[in-house]
Amino acid sequence: MIISKFYYLRKNLYSMAELVLEQVILLSEALEADDYEQALNIVERDDLIDDLEKENDNLSQNAILEAVSNRNILGMGDVDNGIVLKKDPLRFALSAIRITRNMERMGDQVVNCADVFRHQTIRKGLFKNEEPMTLILSRVTTLAGMAIESLVEEKERFMGSVNSLEDELNELCDQAFKKYRSVPDMEKQEFADVYRIILALERLGDYAVNVAEELVRLNTGKDIRHLENVKSKPTLYP
Incomplete structure (x- = not known):
């Protein structure tokens, strides 16, 4: 019974992750190709992610109840609370809730971008030919890809530095805002929509x-959130 619940939770979590990454890739392609039909398709597909979020919530709650009642049977009763192990189904179920929330919000930001873009207020070629927008799309896709790949493949270490990549993305978004704020022939509506997309892409990252x-945190027990003020901030990647 426990194996079944966690099997379906893991399967749904991975399905949601792959769908979110697919949405990110489709968004990048739509923006670069000025494909408004694809943007509309992205918006309409968001219900698939929302449905998986609901399923994952229910599965996580059921898995937590089962894990609590069967923890000793699984040999986890004597595990130190300060240690996090992937073998502990309770910890996995709790992490699954947080991961699900963040992936759903990634999907929301993709839809926010696509919804703005499909109204065709932004000049053609902006996301294909102009920096820093081309770099922003690249960094966002890379960040999403690393996170999703790490989840699906259950990696404990990754290639590259998420923290450095996030810092670079934030700097690029700031550069884009300053650049398009000063473009003389950009109307207010176009700038507003460009800015909304910049914000959404930054939040997606x-x-x-x-x-x-x-x-x-799931794999090592280390909580590395909000360490930007620490002098030697540890990276997620070696």
């Missing part, structure tokens, strides 16, 4: 980092 940080 933040939620991807949240997923990666939760995986670190």
Whole structure:
């Protein structure tokens, strides 16, 4: 019974992760190709993510109840609370709730971008030919890809530095805002929509980092959130 519940929870979590990443990739392609039909398709597909979020919530709650009542049977009764192990189903179920929330919010930010873009107020070629927008799309896709791949493949360590990549994304978003704020032929509506997309992409990256940080906590027991003021902030990657 326990194996069945956690099997379905893990399966649904991975399905949601892959769907979110697919949405991110579709968004990048739609923006670069000025594909408004694809943008509309992205908006309409959001219900698939919402449905999986509801399923994961219910499965996580049931899994938590089962894990609590069967923890000793699974040999986890004597585990130190300060140690986090992937073998502990209770900890996995609790992390699954947080990961699900962050992935749903990643999906929301994708939809926010697509919904703004499909109204065709933004000049063509902006996301294909102009920096820093091209770099922003690249960094967001990379961040999302690393987080989702790490979840699905259950990696404890990753290639690269999520923290450095997030810092670079934030700097690029700031550069984009300053750049388009000063473009003389950009009308207020176009600037407003560009700015909304910049904000949504930045938040998308933040939620991807949240997923990666939760995986670190699940696999190592270390909570590395909100360490930006620490002099030697540990990275998620070696």
